[in-house]
Amino acid sequence: MNENFYNLEYLPKMHRIGKVIGVLAVVASFMPALCLGLVYGLWPDWAALGTAALTAVSSFGVLWFVEPLSYYPVVGPMGTYMAFVSGNISNMRIPCASMAQVAAEVEPGTEKGSIVATIGMGVSIVINTLVLSFGVIAGQAILSALPAAVNTALSNYLLPALFGALIVQFGLKAKGHTLVMLAVGCFMYIAVGKSPLGINLFGWLSGASNYLPTLVCVFVSIGIMMVTSKKKAKA
């Protein structure tokens, strides 16, 4: 055990590596576009691209800032570097990092928790990439081999079932708080117009349904936790 190791050696080194890889990732993401241009002479119609990019940015640009801010308290600094290069954050990175912490019996937000979450997230990235690489080679053959009913069941019900199971795993320790947060979650998704009720209180905020509920839930949940723990500490 070395008390200062984590803050003085580990973190600064990981921040450096994370930043270098982040810059490389930006460069790597342009490779297919450059390949089309340099190998096949296919360049975009720049004026049309301006419009297309503007449309994409106005639907997703807010997410560039809101998602890292919302997920940071869950995944920490190292998780942030990894999660945003690899994507699939809420459906895979966060569940894997959190379940790794449960299995190793470490608390989130601690040094141990951060190390374990980094391992968990890294393993999930390797597995996800292997599954996709296998899938792209085997291609359509896999899915067409499955009966249609199995296919619908997997692609529609697996993630909801995962989220339901996860909220129980992490919510049982704070039942009252979790029930309140579930109510907040449902309320927010009704308010952004995702329910069959068709109410939309945020129609004026472009793309709000993509980020607003998660943002509100994360910070309301942190806020309530901090206030109640202060009250408990005083009592």
Add this chain to the structure above:
Amino acid sequence: MDALQIANSLPMWIACGVAVVLVIAQALIFVKKAIDAAPQVGVTKEQVNKAIKSSALTSIGPSIVVLSGMLSLLVTVGGPMGWMRLSFIGSVMFESIAAGIGTGSVGVQLGVDELTPLALTMAVWTMILGSVGWIIFSTFAADKMDKIQAKLAGSNPAGLTIISSGAIIGVFAAMCGQKLVMVDKTALATVLGGVCMFAMMTLTKNEKFAKLREWNLTIAMLVAVVLTAII
């Protein structure tokens, strides 16, 4: 060459492969460094192994869902782009919308009209420009958010744990809320996932079933999917 031949050509596989290799390299480097650091902060080898196993088990289900999303992208923008975009930065929802915006800007409806080489180029560029901000912001803000969070937690050493635990419940409550308000079979799957997990956790509290504990999530998820499909 037609657009899909270009989209599935060897140079495209190589260009897209660079990003996939980078993602794997990053994961391996981070895991290696974290494992090296583990003994220094008091994480035992046994805990490391448990973390690896649990994460591997947890990733399988969601990976299959991403895979089925990728197959729909394969048909529209070709194998290499589908493979790269879902291993790298993206999510299924973002990629198909961005690709659609790109092809739409030159009058080609994705998945309806025949893909032209120009439409393919527009889709590729739009997917890149629409997503590169995620990496740029998160890469350069990661250490700054660290400092803000430390300030928020204050002098209370349990502060960071409280923030993280609160955030985890917040994230999953939002995910569940999104499915629950649909009041359809996905809502049912969410509820059944929770019920099955509760049953598994209660069952494996008993030491006789302790070995099953690491399978709790996988079993709960699969049973919930099967039940939802049958009902």
